[in-house]
Amino acid sequence: MIGELGMAVQEVLSAFGVEVAHLRAKETDFHRVEGFLCIITGLLERDGERKGIMSLELDRKAASLLAGVMIGDPEAFSSEMGLSALSELATMVCGTFLARLDVPLLATPPTGVVGEGLQGILNVMPARKVELRLGEGLLVAGLSLS
Amino acid sequence: MERYQFSEIVDAFVDAAKEVVTQILGVEVVEQQDGAGDALITFDGVVAVVGFSGAFSGRLLLGIPEPLSVALFHALGGETLPSPDEELFAASEFGNLVTGHALTSINNRFPGSNARPSPPSAFLGKRMVFFNFGTTGSRVILATPYGDMKMDIAFKEEP
Numbered sequence: 001m002i003g004e005l006g007m008a009v010q011e012v013l014s015a016f017g018v019e020v021a022h023l024r025a026k027e028t029d030f031h032r033v034e035g036f037l038c039i040i041t042g043l044l045e046r047d048g049e050r051k052g053i054m055s056l057e058l059d060r061k062a063a064s065l066l067a068g069v070m071i072g073d074p075e076a077f078s079s080e081m082g083l084s085a086l087s088e089l090a091t092m093v094c095g096t097f098l099a100r101l102d103v104p105l106l107a108t109p110p111t112g113v114v115g116e117g118l119q120g121i122l123n124v125m126p127a128r129k130v131e132l133r134l135g136e137g138l139l140v141a142g143l144s145l146s
Numbered sequence: 147m148e149r150y151q152f153s154e155i156v157d158a159f160v161d162a163a164k165e166v167v168t169q170i171l172g173v174e175v176v177e178q179q180d181g182a183g184d185a186l187i188t189f190d191g192v193v194a195v196v197g198f199s200g201a202f203s204g205r206l207l208l209g210i211p212e213p214l215s216v217a218l219f220h221a222l223g224g225e226t227l228p229s230p231d232e233e234l235f236a237a238s239e240f241g242n243l244v245t246g247h248a249l250t251s252i253n254n255r256f257p258g259s260n261a262r263p264s265p266p267s268a269f270l271g272k273r274m275v276f277f278n279f280g281t282t283g284s285r286v287i288l289a290t291p292y293g294d295m296k297m298d299i300a301f302k303e304e305p
Binding site: 033040041042043044051052053078080083084087088106107108109110111112113114115116117118119120121122123124125144146 | 185186195196200203231262263264273278
């Protein structure tokens with residue numbers, strides 16, 4: 001499924017004219033936060049027991065690049081308008097990702113958090129992640145699903 | 147929101163938090179104040195986040211003061227001062243318990259709502275700004291002998 005998530009991110013970014021040059025996959029023991037801005041969406045199987053977390057994690061440069069593309073102000077990524085735009089991006093990625101799957105999943109509304117020195121465990125399940133280079137910035141899409 | 151009364155859902159989460167803290171720590175919890183939630187919410191310390199989905203979807207944020215976080219860690223089996231990861235695990239478990247209690251109550255009150263929790267998450271940091279858009283929110287402060295716990299509930303009814 002992580003491949004579908006990576007493709008969903010690429011597809012949504014492409015709609016904003018942002019082409020991703022490089023993709024790298026990795027696995028982690030827990031689903032941890034990387035970066036200073038993170039948006040998480042809970043996933044629940046519609047008629048089953050599977051559940052999980054999808055995350056988009058951005059460093060400052062990636063958040064700035066996307067704020068510039070989406071609202072025309074790279075400096076406004078931590079303003080309410082900037083965070084709203086990034087939250088919408090997460091909703092679009094989630095919708096595109098879920099449409100690619102055979103398993104019917106429900107999604108919770110996205111919740112975001114931004115902060116310096118942020119630590120977090122998003123799920124105790126192992127996670128698979130794809131790293132996408134956005135200019136000099138880094139966007140990491142993660143998925144942990146039972 | 148007519149079918150699912152906003153206040154009843156908020157009350158279910160408040161009652162669940164009070165009940166879980168009292169069960170785990172044996173202390174009284176007092177609801178001090180409440181108000182409308184904002185799109186941006188700032189927290190210090192440990193924060194548990196648990197989403198839920200069904201006929202309505204949303205998420206619970208629990209801002210847990212450090213003394214309460216340590217007390218919960220010890221009550222859940224920890225013996226020393228918790229490491230950051232141990233605090234995060236304890237907060238996740240606490241958030242999961244509160245959400246589970248609340249959703250059981252809501253599903254009993256509104257048969258067919260079938261609201262279920264997503265896996266719990268937890269964060270640790272200073273001046274963390276959480277954000278949700280497109281949801282209706284409510285904030286409640288719950289006073290405990292270990293400090294004030296901040297609860298923020300946001301949700302929307304699914305079409």
